[in-house]
Amino acid sequence: MSAKEIFDKLLGHEELTADQTRRILIGITKGEFNTEEITALLASIQMRGITVDELLGFREGILETGVPVPLACDRYIDVVGTGGDRKNTFNISTTSCFVIAGAGYKVAKHGNFAATSVSGASNVIKEHGVVFTDDIDKLNRSLNEAGIVYLHAQLFAKAMKFVGPIRKALPFPTFFNLLGPIINPSKPQCQLLGVANLDQMRLYNSVYQKIGIDYGIVNSIDGYDEISLTGDFKVTTNTYERVFKPQDLGFEPAKPEELLAGATELEAAEIFDSVLENRALPAQKNIVLANAAFGIQVMERGEKSIEECIEIARDSIDSGKALSAFRKFVELNS
Template identity: 55%
Template sequence: MKEILYKLFDYQYLSRDEAKEVLFSIVKGDVPDTQIAALITSFLMRNISVDEILGFRDALLDMRVGVDLSDYDALDIVGTGGDGKNTFNISTAACFVVAGAGYNVVKHGNYGATAISGASNVIEQQGVQFSTDSDKLRKSLDHSGIAYLHAPLFSPALKAVAPVRKSLGVRTFFNVLGPLVNPVQPEFQMLGVYNLAMSRLYGYIYQEEKKKFCIVHSMDGYDEISLTGQFKVVNNQGEQLYIPEELGFQRLAQKELYGGNTLEEASTIFRNVLHARGTEAQMNAVLVNAAFGIQTIEQDKSIHDCLEIAKDSLYGKKALLALKKFVEINN
């Protein structure tokens, strides 16, 4: 590990195999927290390479708790996190809108590392008990359209570094890894990233793996479509820059997306949105992200058609029904 650290401190890159072995060593408990922190910090000093991220990803997938849900052709909507915006749980709410519209969603998430409430926090606040039980996950998909995979249960390496990530309190390469290590490896992936360099990195990876994907980035730094200004969308068809007005939305202020100071506040916002009682800003942010999630699956549909599908799910209370069934099965 010392040799690896010296290499990184000298601004050299790890091979895919080296990165894989490093993560195996961390999980085996061979690396003290101080060295884990040094490793994480070194990647804050420069961009991570494709080989490095693939090596770390390979290790996590090799060690994951397996669950086969491949017959559901599901979508995951996830953000890298680490944008420092402390928004409410937009991506998680969007997942229920997509599920309410009749599509299968396998959401992979974790507790918040750099924000008050991560996906696992807000899901747990609804009374949900996390599980690796394949039958339960299938039942959840069959009856609510969504299954939730709590990352530490499926990826022991993420659990091993959680205390260090939390104490550092800044985005790390584990934020980059999270979207790549959904243990189901779903057919469709919608991903929010916090900068354009990350967009390019994931674009290379998804194209190499022939994924059906959609990468979104708000140009003012959000790892989701914030409607606070221009945003870029990269997918299998290419890339496009949008402004909120061309989709029929008014621009939002950052404060309108605020996620609260406590888990209880974040949970209240989440429930209000899915009850169609959120503010117009909150509802629109969820709708636009859900719409691009739907278009990731329905690539022949226009984004305006997908927005109508999302609105029908949210305002028609189909998303709320999906949430209620999901909680009933998973409590």
């Protein structure tokens, strides 16, 4: 599909098919489009808004041109946020992953360095001496022995480097920001996703239904892309849609300052450690428990109540199993 054909469709307010956007993405990696054409593509789709099929096509293109990760496990989960809420929270999703792994579930966490906060998943993982790898044998060993594997996005999504400089130069986010949560190269069968607004929740709800996985999507009504416990939050899964209050889970509302990552990567890593070592502020622990619990509920196909899942997550921290899973992970990956 030539650049002229693409822009004729976009300027005519036509939608692209999933196969067309897949081929566009592959064409970008083959150098078939110049910088100006890629810039115009990103801007025009951003102004019009991306469709579900277009997003899925770009996803397929990234996975097709990237490094696959065949994990020797039938069922595992990724817990991730879209990012961009500019709240500078500590590493809630990443901490929750180790709580879930400590509870006996398998986790394939996909992440990257921070874009708008002090510490992203890759920052806090690297801070503990972990060396990122795309070695399949090492990744499978980590999953089998620690219950969790970490997939550093830059090692796998090769297509991203072709649009990286353009994305950085543009003064607005593009649809590539929406792709991050759905391009885990291991293609997990389960995912808990945090989104920053309800429009994104609707988009990803349709995306997950088409992909055909077990999922939960969460959004705190006051703008956090995770369960912040600072107020009401909405959860959408394969089986239900509901607005919760912190008190519905037995938690007191949290204060925004209790979620902050601090000013440095080291400070963020200290909060991460304090939760796993069961010495964090009550609000910090509760926030991780809430997010981990909804991830566990997804793994359980919604067959356990959220109250049961909170207790499973609580036992993972209180018993030291979450910390043991993390220490084993570091040992295997350093």
